Amino acid sequence: MSETARDHAPRRRRADAQRNRERLLAEADAAFREQGTEASLERIARRAGVAVGTLYGHFPSRAALLDALLRDRHEALFTLGDALLATTTAPPPFEALTRWMRAVAAHGAGYTGLAEQLWGGLDDPDSELHAACARLSAAGRALTERARAAGAIRAELTPDDIFALVSAAAWLLGRHRDTAQADRLLTVLLDGLRP
Amino acid sequence: MSETARDHAPRRRRADAQRNRERLLAEADAAFREQGTEASLERIARRAGVAVGTLYGHFPSRAALLDALLRDRHEALFTLGDALLATTTAPPPFEALTRWMRAVAAHGAGYTGLAEQLWGGLDDPDSELHAACARLSAAGRALTERARAAGAIRAELTPDDIFALVSAAAWLLGRHRDTAQADRLLTVLLDGLRP
């Protein structure tokens, strides 16, 4: 957080544009935390001290806004996925899969409604969230196949099944805020994967 | 289904009102099936050949419309719950619980978005869906406690946990239409309940 703040935005931006972008992201994060991913974009713009059009100028859609907001968290998940798959650092297949599922479920629970958005982003190739969703899905697929090949999970489970279960868990956790319960439920779900 | 159609509406209604009510329910069912429970009420009214105000006259809120639409299905679930709890007809505790969970999950998957509505109806005492949700929840609670007392499920699981799991399953099944997958996922979930 210094002059390298423009990491993944090599093109110089006008100072006011940069400021507005940051305020918008901050307000969007606050609004999404409080009201979920369906929070009013108009209100977000207003609270950022900016006109609606400015918001749309920076983020053409809700998905684009989310994508920008989640960039770091997604990056961290990609890294985790790589580590869980790399031959040198990977834990046993079942543990790798469950650690992945817990991480993704926790991520999808970050905002109420995020699970739906990620689900939708996977289906819609035009969504700004599509790339991220696809990478998450690919990592999950690889981990699932490895676990399946090792006989660590029921043979009939497909990667899509795993994705569905993670989404459901994220949906649930995203509207409860009870971490103890979340843990119990994830345990039920993950134990059920075993053959 | 004949002249006894006004079962739970003892008060005579004007013929046109009765007709409109039925057309509205039919169109709402169609719309909810196609587009989920967030379908536009204006469009439903229009397709029923009626002004918006008429719809709101019959059903003050989306929840009221859903409540009317689901009345029979809820009644059937209450009956099932009673049977699963009655000492004469009840199967073993674990089977009773899982049959209940499967039935409620299937019900909540009837329309995309219904799971959220039922969840919300439980929380909001003013919702027209509240009574039905509360009864469903009570039956689930009793079945859970019985299963827990019999040592058929993990000791740490609460009735709220079960409700949450059923909701998540309903959410999932409500946006997939793959019954084979639905079965696999429910199996995972229900097997995970065991100690």
Added chain:
DNA sequence: CTAGTAACCTGAGGCCGTCTCAGGAAACGC
């Protein structure tokens, strides 16, 4: 310091949705 330019911002306005309510229409009972 200044002018020119490209980048950016604004907000009215079109569209659709929810929900209400005053006034009009229609069914019913006699």
Added chain:
DNA sequence: GCGTTTCCTGAGACGGCCTCAGGTTACTAG
């Protein structure tokens, strides 16, 4: 038929999404 009660209508207030023509501002080259 006629009065009464019940019901229906649809304009309109309000908020959300999204766009785009026109105004504004930061930067830059001189």
